[in-house]
Each structure stands twice: as C-alpha cells, then as structure tokens.
Amino acid sequence: MKEELSQLIQQALDTLVAEGQLPAATRPGITIDRTRDPSHGDLASNVALTLAKTAGKNPRELAGLICAALPSAGFVSKTEIAGPGFINFFLTSDSSQAVIGRVLAEGARYGCSNTGGGRKVQVEFVSANPTGPLHVGHGRGAAVGDSLCRLLTATGWDVSSEFYYNDAGAQIDNLALSVQARARGFTPDDPEWPDDGYRGNYISDVAGAYLAGEQIDAKDRHVAGAGDADNLQAIRELAVAYLRREQDLDLKAFAVHFDHYFLESSLYDSGAVEKAVAQLIARGHTYEHDGALWLRTTDFGDDKDRVMRKREGGYTYFVPDIAYHLNKWQRGFERVINEQGADHHSTITRVRAGLQALEIGIPEGWPDYVLHQMVTVIREGKEVKLSKRAGSYLTLRDLIEEVGCDATRYFLVARAPSSQLTFDIDLALSQSNDNPVYYIQYAHARVCSVLRKLAEHGWDWQQERGLAALDQLQEEHEKALLRRLDQYPEVVANAAAASEPHRVANYLRELAGEFHTCYNAHKVLTEDQALRDARLALCAAVRQVIANGLDLLGVSAPEAM
Template sequence: MKEQLRALVGAALVRAVADGALVSGVLPDIVIETPANPDHGDFATTVALGMARAEKKAPRQIAEIIIAHLPEGELVSSVEIAGPGFINFRVRNEAWRKVLPDIVRAGASYGRSDGGRGRKVQVEFVSANPTGPLHIGHGRGAAIGDTICRLLSVTGWDVTREFYYNDAGAQIANLALSVQARCLGIEAEDPRWPADGYQGDYIRDVGRAYLAKETVHADGQDVTGTGDPDDLEAIRRFAVASLRREQDQDLAAFDVRFDVYSLESDLYIDGRVDAAVKRLTEKGHTYEKDGALWLKTTDFGDDKDRVMRKADGGYTYFVPDVAYHLAKWERGFTRVINEQGADHHSTITRVRAGLQALDAGIPQGWPEYVLHQMVTVMRGGEEVKISKRAGSYVTLRDLIDEVGRDATRYFFVMRKPDSQLVFDIDLAKEQSNDNPVYYVQYAHARICSILENAREKGAVMPAPDAAPLHRLETAEEMALLKYLAVFPETVEGSAREFEPHRITGYLQELAGLFHGFYNRNRVLTEDGELTAARLFLLQGVAITLKNALAMLGISAPERM
C-alpha cells in the first residue's frame, strides 16, 4: 500500500518537473508514513516540507503543485494539505478490503517475504558452557535467538542455528574438580574444596550418578561413569555429558532446536587454534612480552592489547573464539549473527579485531551481534537473587515447568533486547487479562469458537473470490482490515532490526482491535451476506494471529 502511494507521489513529482511547475531538479526520497492521529488520514508524506528550501517556495504551495500533478487512480479517495505542508491521503475502502482475500489465499504464509532471497545466514545463540543448568538469562537468549531465526526464515533467509560449547577451558577443569570433590564426600566448607568450585546441588547429583556408574546419552553418544573418584578425566567426560544432556532437555522443553553443535575442544583437536595463532603471528600483529604472546588489538579499535597465549602456555578464551569464527567464515557464512548476553559485549571488539588481523577478507562489521540485557526475576513482589556459584538461581526448566512454555517465551521477547527485563513470575502465571499472552491467545480461541458455531448453524465460509467484501464497513471492521494489511512490513522491520518485541506489540494491538470489534459487531446474524463477510474477516484475523504467534514459537489454541 505504501509502495503504491510512493509510486504515485513519485509520478506526480516527475510530471511537475516535466511541465516546469517544479524547477530545482532535486527529487527527494519519498517517505510515506502512517499518521498517529487517524483524523490525518491513512497515510501522509512530508516531501513538500523537505523540498521547500531547494524550491524556494512555501511547503504548502509545493504540496498544491504535487497534488495537482497526481495521476488518477482507484487507490486514493481524498488528498488534502494539512499543517505546515503535510499531504494526507485517504485510501478507498475497496482498496483496503482487497487485502483480505490475499491473506486467506496466503494462509500460513501470510507475512512471509523474500528479502533474504535464499541467502545463507548463521545464527549462534545460547552457547552456554556445560558447567550448569540453563538459567533465566540463557532463557532470554534462547527465546530471542530462536525468534530471530524464525523471523529471518520467514523473510527469505536460509538459516543455520548453531550452539557453541566452551568445553575446553578452565571452567570445565573446575567442573571436573567440583564433581570429584563431591564424589570424595568433600563439602563446600571443607578446606580441601576446590577454589571457585561449583556448589550447586546438580554437582552432587552428577557425582552420585558417576559413582553409580550410570550412563548418560548426549550428542549422539553414551558416556558411562566409571565410579572411580580418582579418574579426573573420566569424571570430566561424564560431567560434561551429563550437563549437555540436561541442557538439551531444557531446550527441547522450550521448543528450541539447533542444526549444528560446535565444540571448542574440536578446534584444538583439529589444529584450528594453532593455525589461527600462527597466521596472526605471520601477519605481524603479535608480539612477545612478559613471557606471553600478545595480539595488537589496538590496531583494530580496542583500547588495549590482549594476551593470546599466557605465560603458562595456555590460550586465553578469545583465541579459540577467533578460530571458531574463521571456521564459520570458511564454511561460507557471509552473514553471521551472534546472540549473547550484554555482559560479554567486550568480546565483540576482540573477536572482530582478531578476524581483521587474520587478513582473510572478512568485512569489518562481521559478525553481527544482538546483545540482550540482564533479566531480573520477581516473585511475590520481591527480586529473586541469583548466585550461580552457590547454585541458587532460577533455572529455565523451573520457569517452563511453573509458568508454561508459551508464557515464558512471550515474556522473554516482549521487551526489546537492549532493555533490561523484569520477569514477573506471578504475572506470567496468571490466567487473566493482566497477562498479555492469554489476551492474545484468547482472541484466537474466541475466533475459532465463533467459526465453530457458524459451522454448526450451517453458515458458509465464502471462497476468497466470492466474499461479499463490500459488507465490511463499520469502523471496527475497517480498523482491523488496515491493521491486517500492515503485518508483512511489521515482520520485515522486526527481522531487519532483530527486534522480536515488535511482533508481540503487533499481536497485542491486533487482539485488542478484534476484541473491540467483537463487542460491537455480531458475526452470526440473520443477514447471510453480512455473516459471510464477517466470517471471512475473522478468518483473516485468525490466520494473522496464528502466523505471528508461530514466529514467536507460541501456540495458537483453538479452545481455552
């Protein structure tokens, strides 16, 4: 709709220049916007305001010229000049009604578009270390990352979902020591307890299972505990497998799936880490100091250089990260998006600096990042404190079990990633109109219920070509039609900016318009034609609600 108007205004400008009414020869970008105030029409443009200077004319005068040169058409019903020089358009109701058959014909694919044109994109998200269960922060990352994948997919991208396991660093050694300590019956208060050991109950559980020689299945492999508390390597393998299985189950319960799991340990085994270091050194971006090998990240915008290889010979964490991202690039992903917690934002500069220093033809802004801010959990009006080391924190699993998958996902994506999120457990659990998830799902269920009643009464859903669209004319009906029409561009914007919350906002607005319609317009009436028209409209609303919910990985119940 906006595109059609843009073309119309563009044609008017060209014609005005052709007959000499406009002289500057400067053709501005034509921005068509939707006024906040419906009294200002369906669409508005400010081109006349922008051209005032170059044309040396009053904006309102330019607006007159543009209007005088607008081509005739069936789209626009009225045009007027307002305020300092806005041009306001009103679109014919017939034009709005035409979106409805399109929606019904498109069905599950309404809202899809093809901006991605089948190009490959890889999205890495969650990437939790296998040292504990997934917590609420990972949950936000999982919900945002998964939704971004879905949004990219419906806008035409070929998406690969990837999870990276840091299974090779000091944290894993720490995990193994912690489990070993539990196996040996050492308590956290004991002086023999490992420094910075993980104290959560889950460590105790893993130790118990290891001693009981249980078998865990993770990543397509079985790992069996040997029961030997002195075999640290066996404990490590068992512990990592246990926690990976745990995380896999949590993610499955959240309906989040990955195409590829990458292991940090594999990067060492494959020699990719050494190769990356060698290449960085050959390119002359490193130097030795204080017994360590440094990367000159300051050449690439960092505020200080960073150690790559420690004096003890081990690599710092960002080195395998660089090797990993080089591998992503070599796998052919010219577009990569990393979804992470904002507490790790300092890695961005380092990883990008390392990639630039490799001189591998990787663009400067690659990879892209989506960072989400912290989550605070409220229960009973009080903040639930999180302490990972002490093991007292709300896990993703607890949350899903308590408030349900749909509500959990909805709440996690309801705010833009840049904003800190307050997760109110009591509110998320509430089955009332306070809870936005139920509000939206209820709208869908309500429509399904009406359609069901219609079938029982023998009312017939018209075919898209035969719907009596002209019977849709009340204010509520027109508002719904106009808002349905805007869904595809909402999806595109949401995908482009990595802002899933635009979809929840759209859903709430659409559900609100529907509920408002419902309370003032009866669908099943004695007037067969009117009934058919309204049934057809509701079908379009239900399709759009369901598609939008699907983009968030949330169900659209037919009964509540």
Template sequence: ADDREFTASGDVNDVESIRQFAVAYLRNEQDKDLRAFDLHFDNYYLESSLYTSGRVEAAVKKLQDAGKTYEQDGALWLKSTEYGDDKDRVMRKSDGSYTYFVPDVAYHIGKWERGFTKVVNIQGTDHHGTIARVRAGLQAAGVGIPQGYPDYVLHTMVRVMRAGEEVKISKRAGSYVTLRDLIEWTSKDAVRFFLLSRKADTEYVFDIDLALAKNNDNPVYYVQYAHARICSVLAAWGGDVDSLREADLSPLDSPKALGLMLELAKYPEMLSAAAADFAPHDVTFYLRDLAAAYHSYYDAERILVDDETVKKARLALVAATARVLHNGLQVLGVSAPQKM
C-alpha cells in the same frame, strides 16, 4: 564428544573422570531443557576440540604470517587497533596459555570455511568486550571474512518472581532456575512469549504468577484468547472460510473495522524489520496490538448479523485477523489454540 555418555570411575581422586562425567551430565541437562522448549541443535561444538584439533594454533599462525601480531613482555599481541579496537590485545600470555578470545577467532574461521556467511552469536552482555577483538582477529586473518562478521545478540540475565518474591539464584550455593523449571511452573507457550517480549539487552523480570493468569494482563493469554475467540465465531457461522476470499469488503467502513484493517496491513513490513533487526520482541508487541484491535472491534460490532453481505465482510476481516495471529504466534513457536 558433544553428545557423550560417561560413567565415572568412582575414585574421588580421579579428577579427569569427574570432569568428564560433569560435562556429560550437564550436556544431558541442557538437552532436557531444549527438548521441553521444542528446540533442536544440529551441532554442538566443544571449545576444547579447537585446541585438540589444532585449529587454535592454525589461527594464530595465520595471524602471525599476515604480520598482524608482535611479541612484547613475553606475550604475543594482536594488532587489533588496526581494526577499530581501542587497544591491542594479548593473544598468548607469558605462561603460554591463550586468552579467551583466541579460540573464538579460530572457531569463526572454521565456521566461515564451512560456508556460514551469516552468523548470529547469542551471548550474555558480559561478553560485550570480546566483540571488537574477535572481529579484529577475523579481519586480520586475511581469509576473506567481511567487516562486522559475526553479528551478535547480547542478553541480560533474567530475574524470576514467584508469589511476589524474587527467586534467589546463587552460583556459589549452586541454586539456579532452569528453563525446564519455568516451563513446568507455567507452560512452554508462556515461557517462549515472555522471554521474547523484551529487547535482549534490557532487564527482564519473569513473573510466574502473571504467566499463569487467565486475564488480559497476561500477554500470551490475551493474544491466544483473541485467536480462540475468532475461531469460535467462525465455528458458530459454520461456513467455508475459503469462500470469504470473494467477500465484498465495502461494508467495512466503521472506525473500529478500519483500525483493525490498518493493523493487519502492518504485519509484512513489521515481520521483515523484526527479522532484519534480530528483534523478535517486535512480533510480540505487534500481536498484542493486533489482539487489542480485534477485541475492540468485536466489542463494537456484531459479526453474525442477518445481512449476508455485511456478515461475510466482517467474517472475512476476523478470519484474516485469525490467520495473522496464528502466523505471528507460529513465528515465535507459540501455539494458537482454537478453544480456551
């Protein structure tokens, strides 16, 4: 059902046929966006399947059998206050339908049972209120799920500016900007870098004109240009980069060289912290700082000097910088061009 193809009946009164076609069409549109972004999802999971497979009913039964529910005013309630929520939550309304956090509980029980002990949910900030109740339901189910499962990263909406004006988006009017639109207007690299250049829960404005600019104000251009600039130096030298491993680094004693080396030394710890904190924006900030340190060093000292020892030391430093720039960009899924 997740990669469905469907041909509508053509009958304007056949609501179910129209619904099936709409789901298939929008799923196809999502896939086109993801392919343009070089993203692949191994599995899609339709919420409706949680009902048809009986997983929702099974999850509710687990909670009832554990004594974590009660009936009141014709509704079924979860004792979520026992797990830190500010009030108990309705699970099944008086009309027999379930509230929207219940299938989330059922889904995550299934995910845990499938062996996913580390789960990160990426959602909009409007879902913030569901976190406590979903976690409460998972704790109450008594299936061994630890406290604080799953993790969440909440994103705000992105505003888009073009030619100095905000691109108007309206659900009611059916006007919206897709990921593919941004990629076609700018580039995959720009979209990836820009969207990762801020904390997920902070307001962000995607400036189309800035993403197209070929100057230092454009952060992705600035970082990629630093890498290309180093590649140009190494190409002009024409030697074997691997031989620089044995270079004597003692000539690297100037303030600019030392500053660049200190920036390089931050990379492993920064990357580990960014991964642990779900903070890819830290990688973008670091790459911008590293590029700035390199540009400053390049402007201060000639690299291809006559003194062989000094030259190889400086080449080793910039080659290491190129490696870290390349690796950092690769983590973000952004290319590291050798020429620009």
C-alpha cells in the same frame, strides 16, 4: 501501494518542474507513511514539508500544487491537505478490503518476503557452558535467537542455527573438580572445597550419578559413571555428558531447536586453534612479552593488547573464539549473527580484531551481534541473585514448568533486546491468566470458536462467498482491522531487518486488542448472510495473521482455551 503512490507523487513533481513551478534540481526521497489517526486517511506524505524550503513556497500551497498535478489512481478515493502541509490519501474500500484476499490466499506465507534472496546466514545463540542447567538469561537468548531464526527464514534467508559448545578449558576443569569434591563427600563450606568451585546442588546430583555408575545419554555422547572418585578424567566426561543432557532437555522443553552443535574441543582436535595462532604470528600481529604471547588488538580498535597464550601455556578464551569464527567464515557464512548476553560485550572487539589480523579478507564489521541486556528475576518483591558458583539458582526449566512454555517465551521475547528485563515470578505465577500471551491466543481461539459455532446454526461459510461480500465491512472497527492486517508484512520485514523480534509481539497485541474490540461491538453470526460471510472472512484473516505471528515467536496458537 506505497510504491505506486510514491511514483505518482514523483510524476506530479516532474509536471511542476516542467511547468516551471519548481526548481529543476529537486529530487527528494519521497516518504509515504501510514497514518496513526484514521481521520488522517490511510497513507500520508510529507513531501510538501521537506520540499517547501528549496521550492520557496509555503508547505500548504506546495501541497495544493502537488495534489492538483497528481495523476488519478484507482485505489485512491480522496486526497486532503492537512496540518502543516501533509498530503493525506484515503484508499477506496475495495483496495482496503483486498488485504483479506491476500491473507487467505497466502495463508501461512502471508507476511513472508524474499529480502534474503536465499543467502546463507548463521545465527549462533545460547552457547551456554556445560557447567550447569540453563537459567533465565539463557532463556532470553534462546527465545530471542530462535525467534530471530524464524524471522530470517520468513524473509528469505537460508538460516542455520548453531550452539557453540564450550567443552574445553578452565571452567570444565573447575566443573570436574567440583563434582569430585562432592563425590568425596565435601560440601561448598568445607575447607577442602576447591576455590571458585560450582556450589549449586545440581553438582551433587552429578556426583551421585557418577558414583552410582549411571548411564548418561545426551544427544551426542553416551557415558557411564565410573564410580571412582579419584578418576578426574572419568568424572569430567560424565559431568559434561550429564549437563549436556540437562541442557538438551531444557531446550526441548522450551521448543528451541538447533541445526548444529559445534564443539570447542573439535577446534583443538583438528588443529584449527594452532593454525589460527600460526597465521596471526605469520602476519606479524603478535609479540612475546612477560613470557606470554600477545595479539596487537590495538591495531584494530581495541584499547589494549590482549594475551593469547598464557605464561603457563594455555590459550585465553578468545583464541578458540577466533578459530571458531574463522571456521564459520570458511563454511561460507557471509552473514553471521551472534546473539549473546551484553556481559560478553567486550569479546566483540577482540574477535573482530583477531579476524582482521588474519588478513584473509573478512569484512571489518563481521560478524554481527545482537546483545540482550540482563534479566533480573524478582520473587516476593526481592531480586533473586543468580550465580552458578554461589548456587542460588532459578533454572529455565523451573520457570517453564511453573509458567508454561508459551508464556515464558512470550515474556522473554516481547521486550527489546537492548532493554533490561524484569521477570517477576509471582506475577507470572499467581496471575498467569493475565499474561499477555493468553490475550493474543484467546483472540485466535475465539475465531476458531465462532467457526465451530457456525455449524450449530446450520450455516456454512465459503471463502469465495466471503470475499465477494467484503463491501459489507463498513464499521470503523472493521476498517481498523483491515489497516492492521495490511501492516503485518512490514512489521515482519522491519523486525527481521532490525533483529528485534519484540516488534512482532507488540503488533500482535495491537491486532488482538482491535479484534476483541470489534468482536464485542459487532456480532459475527448474524442472520444477514452477506454481512456474516464478510465478517467471517475478516475473522479468518485475523486468525491467520495471529497464527503466523505467534509462530514467529515460537508460541502456539490454540484452537480452544
């Protein structure tokens, strides 16, 4: 509709140019916006304002000329010039009400589009080290990343979700040493405790399982505890399997699914790391200094060069990262989005620099990143410091068990990723009934309830009859809902384009609020059949859009509460 309107305006401008009322060179980008205030109509254009200067006319006069030259359109009932020179368009009732037919016809597909055109995109998120259970920060990454996948799927992308599994490197050695120390009966406060060892209580659980010879079955590995506290390699294998299993359970409880798990160790096994290093050397972007091998990342926008191979021989973490992203590129992902915590921000420049230095035609800004800011957890008014090493720990699973999966996901996805998030446990616990997610779910359940109640009155509802009676919807509350429903596809498209799932959450809150208002003001199950049929159609459409939106957030839409 915006498209058609903007074409009509363009025709009007052409007419004015032909008549000599406007200079010929004016070719503005015509923008049509939704109005915020219903008294301003449904759609508005600022074209007269943007054009006034070059036209040498005052905006209101110009708006009048444009309106006069505007071809008539079936879906516009009235145009008005308002404020400093806006042209407001009022839609006919028919065209406003038509959204209900679209929602009911498209069902779960309403709001979907095909901007992705079936192109491949990979979304990598969570990618937590297997050195402890997932915490709230990982939860935010999981909620945002998973919702992003759903948004991209809804906008026509061929999405592949991936978890990079960091099962090699120094932090795994540290994990093994920590478990070994526990197996030997030491505690973090003993002098024998390894420097920077992981102090959390879960390390004891791992050690206990190892000593007891427990069988650990994770998704991709099955290991039995060897029981020998001197066998560091066996400890390492059990510990990784144990924590992998824990993370599997965390993600399952959070209803987050990954298409692929990618093992860092596979990059070493396959020789991909060595190959990438050789390529970087061959391209002449490296040098030896102080016994280490350096990558000249300053050639690609970094503020200093970075060590690739340490003096003692091992690679720094960003080298396998480069090999990993090279692998993504080779798998054909022309678009990759990495969702990570903002504390990993500094890796972006390095990874991109490394990929440029390979000189194989990877675009400069590849891959994309979505960074979420830190999550602060508050309990009893005080900040809970989260530190794996210190052992002060609030796991994601604790939170899910206490607050519920739906509420936890909603809280973590309902804010802009770029905004710091305060998760108040007491609020989430003690006032769980006031969680905004229930407000939205309740709107969905209410519609379901009305439809159940219908039968008790001995009435029925048929979609065709409802659609035929839509002209009954004349209340302002109903019109507001129609406008809101019509907006949904744009919200989805914009949320996907901006990688900001929270926009869907905000929208749903608005929609649910307007529904509750309308529901309280106007009885759905009235004796007047035509009115009843029309309102039921509206309710059914609201229910559908809430269900669609909640699904994008990974939150359930219950039929009763």
